[in-house]
Amino acid sequence: MATFEFKLPDLGEGVVEGEIVKWLVKAGDTVEEDQGVVELMTDKATVTVPAPRTGKVVSLHGKEGEIAKVHHLLLTMEVSGAAPAATEAAPTPAKASAPAAAAPPVESTAKVLATPVTRRMAREHGIDLAAIAGTGSQGRVLKADVQAALDLGRAEPAQAAPRAKLVPLPSAGADQRIPLRGLRRKIAEKMVRSKYTAPHSLFVEEVDVTELVALRKRLNASLAASGDTLKVSFLPFVCKALVPVFRKYPSLNANFDDAAQELVQRGSFHFGIAAATDDGLTVPVVKDVDRLTIRQLAEEIARLGAGAREKALKLDELSGGTFTITSLGTNGGLFAMPIINYPEVAILGIHRIRKRPVVTDDDEIVVREMMNVSLSFDHRVIDGLVAAEAVGALVQLLEHPESLLLEMA
Secondary structure, three states: EEEEEOOOOOOOOOOOOOEEEEOOOOOOOEOOOOOOOEEEOOOOOOEEOOOOEEEEEEOOOOOOEEEEEOOOOEEEEEEEEOOOOHHHHHOHHHHHHOOOOOOOOEEEOOOOOEEEEEEHHHOOOOOOOOHHHOHHHHHHHHHHHHHHHHHHHHOOOOOOOOOOOOOOOOOOOOOOOOOOOOOHHHHHHHHHHHHHHEEEEEEEEEHHHHHHHHHHHHHHHHHHEEEEEEEEHHHHHHHHHHHHHHHHHHHHEEEEEEOOOOOEEEEOOOOOOOOOOOOEEOOOOOOOOOOOOOHHHHHHHHHHHHHOOOOOOOOOHOOOOEEEEEEHHHHOOOOOOOOOOOOOOEEEEEOOOOEEEEEEEOOOOEEEEEEEEEEEEEHHHHHHHHHHHHHHHHHHHHHHHHHHHHOOO
């Protein structure tokens, strides 16, 4: 038998690390090649990492809730045959390695992607860049990440005055302490990063969706009459209406590259649709919205939503978004301020449809189906006037759904 050290492989999509959510094996277990050994939560999705060989597990490296980095040792196995080549062995974990003698006192020896300006900022404040999760491309640490670490107190300034000792709160009665792990921790990290990076602004408008409600009702009745089980929600219509809006206002269908200080207007229309799961909010991405019919959009939204709840989505189905839509359906409330799905620059909130009295141009009071929409946008790159005009264009399309026929794939 030979010892084989299995390092965490490259997971693709720019993923550089993952949280160990659950070990699927233990020391002493015999595993087959391609058998799942551990569940990892990346910033994209939960993935199951398979064993590269058949053998016996000798030891696991890392506890549930800890972060495992790509190319670091994951587990040690005994395998049949000759000892693996040196190139197959994974490096020993960073926590088990002695620091290099020439390592500087501020920044660790681990390779960190960052610009010289960011490195200088970190040195000036005595921050270890390796301890900060970078939000840039390929995990690059940005100036905004360093500033966020300072603002949140995750990093101490060099030679700073000692802080008062924190005394843990005692548990009393039936109190529970629930560790922030898995998807919930990733949500927390992304929300903090977005709020500390992008100055959020909000624009809210109401929409008379009476005609859209009637159209949807007729479509679903027609589907049911033909024996089709598909039910079309309002989301496919919203997705379709956004395409001509973004063609006129492309700065909303965009990402912001903090490292380059550039607004990247996306040529594709890949819309994230926020989906609630038992573990928290997941955002699967509907690709090429402009090329899909209302029916195809309804089918894809339903498929991705089911996959999110069953934790069966691939990384590609959770990445590449250009814009995000969040809807709480009947729980949608009057309006809310959604947090931007960074590095996107805007997010649309869809709220509950209610019958309300409306005053017409002829001063008559009529009952109409009304809905509010709320657009949160990054005020660094989106002006309030642009946001208002874009929402106005969206309202016109939703209030006159027959105009969407011009946008059908």
